[in-house]
Amino acid sequence: MPYASNLQKLFDNKDFVITSEVSSPDASTHSTLIERLDHLKHSCDAINATDASGAHCHMSSMAASKIMIDQGIEPILQISCRDRNRIAIQGDVIGAHALGIRNILCLTGDGVETGDHPEAKAVFDLDSITLLQTISHIKNTGTFLSGRKLENQPDLFLGAASNPFAPPFDFRPFRLQKKIEAGCQFIQTQYCFDIPRLKSFMETARDLGLDKQCHILVGVGPLKSAATAEWITKNVPGVVIPDETIGLLRRTPKESQIQEGKKICIDIINQVRSIEGIAGVHIMAYLLDHLVPEIVSESILDKEVKSRKSGN
Amino acid sequence: MQTARLRLLEISYEISRSILHRLKPVFRQNRVTSTVFIGIETVTKKPLFNCKMCGQCILHSTGMVCPMNCPKNLRNGPCGGVRQNGNCEIQPTMKCVWVRAWDQSKKMRNHQKDIYTIQKPLDRRLTGTSAWLNDIHSSTR
Numbered sequence: 001m002p003y004a005s006n007l008q009k010l011f012d013n014k015d016f017v018i019t020s021e022v023s024s025p026d027a028s029t030h031s032t033l034i035e036r037l038d039h040l041k042h043s044c045d046a047i048n049a050t051d052a053s054g055a056h057c058h059m060s061s062m063a064a065s066k067i068m069i070d071q072g073i074e075p076i077l078q079i080s081c082r083d084r085n086r087i088a089i090q091g092d093v094i095g096a097h098a099l100g101i102r103n104i105l106c107l108t109g110d111g112v113e114t115g116d117h118p119e120a121k122a123v124f125d126l127d128s129i130t131l132l133q134t135i136s137h138i139k140n141t142g143t144f145l146s147g148r149k150l151e152n153q154p155d156l157f158l159g160a161a162s163n164p165f166a167p168p169f170d171f172r173p174f175r176l177q178k179k180i181e182a183g184c185q186f187i188q189t190q191y192c193f194d195i196p197r198l199k200s201f202m203e204t205a206r207d208l209g210l211d212k213q214c215h216i217l218v219g220v221g222p223l224k225s226a227a228t229a230e231w232i233t234k235n236v237p238g239v240v241i242p243d244e245t246i247g248l249l250r251r252t253p254k255e256s257q258i259q260e261g262k263k264i265c266i267d268i269i270n271q272v273r274s275i276e277g278i279a280g281v282h283i284m285a286y287l288l289d290h291l292v293p294e295i296v297s298e299s300i301l302d303k304e305v306k307s308r309k310s311g312n
Numbered sequence: 313m314q315t316a317r318l319r320l321l322e323i324s325y326e327i328s329r330s331i332l333h334r335l336k337p338v339f340r341q342n343r344v345t346s347t348v349f350i351g352i353e354t355v356t357k358k359p360l361f362n363c364k365m366c367g368q369c370i371l372h373s374t375g376m377v378c379p380m381n382c383p384k385n386l387r388n389g390p391c392g393g394v395r396q397n398g399n400c401e402i403q404p405t406m407k408c409v410w411v412r413a414w415d416q417s418k419k420m421r422n423h424q425k426d427i428y429t430i431q432k433p434l435d436r437r438l439t440g441t442s443a444w445l446n447d448i449h450s451s452t453r
């Protein structure tokens with residue numbers, strides 16, 4: 001079977017996949033982005049280029065993806081529905097393909113209210129599911145939504161996000177099922193700090209056979225300090241950090257909280273590894289990129305990376 | 313009580329839809345019928361559902377909760393930002409539209425499973441038109 005991307009091939013080989021994400025810089029030059037990527041590139045299989053995450057303006061995900069390709073890194077292009085309508089998005093999709101981008105992550109996106117331009121017009125012409133449908137349509141028929149024909153049929157590997165940790169909890173697996181029906185081939189979850197909640201989500205997902213139809217990556221990441229954890233809980237929609245985790249950080253002396261945060265992350269990865277139906281982890285280390293190689297080498301993931309290197 | 317009200321809404325939906333479909337030949341799509349229908353829909357669906365007149369009604373798929381009240385206009389389920397208390401990410405004092413839709417759709421008699429159906433992208437040209445007329449003349453499918 002021909003693969004749209006190397007990422008797809010890794011999943012098919014049953015490798016435990018490691019993805020990460022880079023925050024696009026507030027810069028009109030390469031250097032900061034490349035610096036951030038240098039920390040990640042040897043520890044991850046593919047890296048998300050975020051699309052104005054948190055509704056803040058940054059370098060575009062398309063440009064960041066192209067810079068990754070030039071650096072020999074496999075990008076996952078994030079497309080959010082907040083800032084562009086179906087005309088702009090379809091143009092971006094084929095443009096991305098022309099640049100060599102093969103993995104696309106389809107997101108609804110945060111509201112403009114959470115960002116630094118709350119006065120902007122939120123678009124939301126599509127939502128994550130109709131976005132998946134739209135790109136699948138282009139991919140499967142070689143035509144735009146309007147029916148107008150493209151010269152070729154782009155070959156793409158489509159992903160989406162899922163948040164098992166936000167209500168209504170019992171609807172979440174069914175929403176994932178809808179995404180799969182709409183063409184989703186892999187998902188990355190929101191930050192996981194709550195293993196029991198993840199396990200119950202996975203139980204239903206397995207009952208529905210979702211883990212067989214779609215590769216599930218669990219989102220993880222290090223917390224810098226107790227104060228950061230509290231700030232995230234208050235300000236980042238959909239991220240839930242249990243009180244015990246925050247308490248644990250609080251009881252740790254300030255200067256070693258970052259180490260404790262890393263330990264918690266490693267511990268979660270090690271637990272996630274043994275849950276049936278999970279295909280890998282997605283490490284989000286917002287501005288803590290330098291910790292990612294340590295997280296990988298000090299966790300159970302080390303074996304994966306080493307066995308992959310010896311296998312190749 | 314909640315459930316009884318929901319049943320009533322579901323039944324009214326089913327009855328009115330079947331009557332409208334039967335009367336299809338009577339309702340030509342012209343200015344007068346449109347205006348009358350838009351008027352009726354506005355005075356009934358606005359107070360009942362805070363209807364936004366998207367012109368492509370899917371209330372039976374969303375537990376009779378109008379999804380256009382979601383600030384992101386989501387029609388296929390909740391975003392990932394729903395707060396732990398079930399309130400909206402964007403409007404913290406409002407219950408998430410999809411938390412209500414999911415709850416209520418579990419209580420529906422004949423349309424319980426409709427929430428699993430994938431909704432197509434909205435046709436924005438139909439905003440402000442009569443969803444009932446669009447439905448009987450199938451301009452959305």
Ligand code: SF4
Nearest residue numbers: 382391400401408409
């Ligand atoms: S929290 Fe619910 S109502 Fe608010 S934007 Fe998300 S899906 Fe819509």
